[in-house]
Amino acid sequence: MEGLYNFLVTLDGLLGGAGWFPFVLLGVGLFFTIYLKFPQIRFFKHAWLVVTGKFDHKGDPGDTTHFRALTTALSGTVGTGNISGVAFAIFLGGPAALFWMWATAFLGMTTKFVEVTLSHKYRVQTEDGTMAGGPMYYMDRRLNMKWLAVAFAIATVISSFGTGNLPQSNGIAQSIEATFGFEPMVVGSVLAILLALVILGGIQRIAAVTAKVVPLMAVVYLIGAFAVIFANLENIGPSFMAVISDAFTGSAAAGGFLGASLAYAFNRGVNRGLFSNEAGQGSAPIAHAAAKTKEPASEGMVSLLEPFIDTIMICTITGLVILSSGVWKEKHENNFDRADMYFVAGQYSDKDQADVNALYGYLNDEEGNAVLPYTGTISVVNGTAVSSGFTLLNARSVAEDVTYSVGSEDPFTGTLEIKDGKPVKENLEVTGKSLVHSAALTTIAFTRGLFGDFGQYIVSVGLMLFAFSTAIAWSYYGDRAMTYLLGPRSVMPYRVIYVAGFWWAAFSDTTLVWAMSAVAIVVMTLPNLFGIMLLSKEMKQTVNDYWNRVHK
Incomplete structure (x- = not known):
């Protein structure tokens, strides 16, 4: 698994983690924002009217209503990106990362408007009578x-x-294990069965379920979030100021957080913003293709609401919970994931500014930094290292109160071999205090509010609803793609594998899963961005024709 993780990290470094990718993503959004005269502002009110059904016509082709198409698409975007992804972005880039998530969302509103309009325009009716659409259809037809x-x-x-x-x-299982103590494999088994029961019903059942789940999960989550925000009201202003002030400088060291450069915060904020709202990825057009309308542009306007709801609203609230509570810069007791651990040569302390500067350079890949991976042995007695000459970094922070065990809960005594910063022994288990990220960080933040420790249950329930609805929506995206590639008969085998993957991921390594998702997003996004740029003139004409007819 470690070899696979290293390969995925390398691949991500060439794609989503590369310096050019955020500029391509934001560049396309900026181009269409200017070219179409800021549609995310001009058509914002009209989009809400379309969702309410004001412009519906009886007999319009499609499988579902505007509202259900929107909730299905939202269920695909409102997921772990809003709970785990925001926490992961702040963990990596500090407060500055949230600003770049906002920028991605604002420009992404236009990108989504374009991709949905064009995809809806070239949708088709399949052999079973249902609608099928998505970027593959405009690319082909x-x-x-x-x-x-x-x-x-x-x-x-x-x-x-x-x-x-x-x-x-993975996000569901991690949160439920931390909150309720249930084994991830058990959680995965139960949820896999429920997932199978929903997705076998096709788009009609998927749309019906998401139309009920999306509003419910939003209410539950927002109640818990505002309980934290109100309890830390005095920190909201400083949190906003940190987001804005750090946006063009990077985030400085604070507590256990060793700081992040502007480039790193920018890259991770844009990357997590895309993971959250999927603008430009080409996924939402597949859901919107089912909407009952003869007007592709009207459905495109509905879709521009998604990044607004998903990122500008929900992700901002999550970000304020994490920042105002202060948990993002605190060290917490946790089990260290192998991929998060790095042994470096020399002894460093985050209480010493010179050491902080050195580790900052190491974590932000600055040229000429003096920190090197540790290679050698470590003597351990009753779970505690008794030798020196190294520092253990976990989750981009200096680990404290570290305990080692091997294959059991009994403390380890013996010698550990470290090569290029990584332990050689495969079944080494390490616990201690360090920064945490993803769902675990958000869960801790929710305990710092009016509900106290009960807040963690809100995160668990909210995450379960968010993430489960996302899995439902994405199963539909995948089966529409399989229908295009191999026909309707390929859908059932795909669904079986999809459910099996959902079960497996519940007990797999968190960091590995995030690395896989980072690569998959970019592989899907680049062809779609290329395609919509080629159709920019047609997009403008389509929108103008619709707008002139509606506002006669």
Whole structure:
């Protein structure tokens, strides 16, 4: 698994983690925002009217209403990205990362408007009478780029696991284990059965379930979030100021947080913003293709609400909970994931500014930093290291009160071999105090509010609802892609594998799952961005024609 993780990290470094990717993503959004004269502002009110059904016409082709198409698409985006993803972004980039999530969402509102409009325009009716759409259809039917359509559809299937399946299941299991103590394998088994019962019913059942679950989960989560915000009201202003002031400088060291450069915060904020709202990824158009309307532009306007609701509203609230409570810079007792641990040569303390500066350079990949991976042996007696010459970093922080065990709960005594910063022994278990990230960080933050420790249950229930609804929506995206690639008969085998993956991810390594999702997102996004840029003139004409007719 460690070899796979290293490969995925390398691949992500060439794709989503590369310096060019955020500029491509934001650049496309910025281009369309200017080219279409700020549609996220101009059409914002009209989009809400379309959702309410004001412009509906009886007999319009499609499988579901605007509202249900919106909730299905929202269920695909409102998931672990809003709970785990925001926490992960702040953990990596500090408060500055939240600003870049906002920027991604604002420009993403336009990107989603464009991709949904074009995809809806070229949707088709399948053999079983249901509608099928998505970027693969405009790539095929309009651009005559069958190869690009096939590449996108394959990427959609892969991304259905990397975005909608594996990290969702993992996030649920992690939170429920931390809160209730249930074994992840048991949680995964129960949820996999429930998932199978829903997705076998197709889009009608999926839309019906998400239309009920999405509003419910939003209410539950917001109640818990505002309980924390009100309890830490005096920190809201400083939290906002930190987000804004750090946006163009990077975040300085604070507590156990060793700081993040501007480039790192920018990259991780944009990356997590995309994971949260999926603008440009091409997933939402698949759900919106089922909407009953003859007007592609009207459904595109409905879709621009998604990044607003998902990122600008829900992610901001999560970010304020984490920042105002202060848990993002505190060390907490936890079990260290192997991929999060790094042994470095020399002894460092986060209480010494010179050491903090050195570790900052190491964590932010600055050239010329003097910190090197540790290679050698460590003597351990009753679970405690008695030798020196090294420092253990876990979750980008200096680990404290570290205890070692091997294959059991009994403290380890003996010698541990470390090579290039990583322990050689495979079944080494390490616990101690360090920063935490993902769902665990949000869960801790929710205990710092009016509900006290009860707040963790709200996160667990909210995460379960958020993530489960995301998995439902993404199963639909994947089966539409399989329908395009291999026909309706391929859908059932895909669903079986999808459910099996959902079960497996519940007890797999958290860091590995996030690495898989990071790669899958970019593999799906790039072909879609390329395609919508080629159709920019047609997009403008389609929107103008619709707007002129509606406002006669």
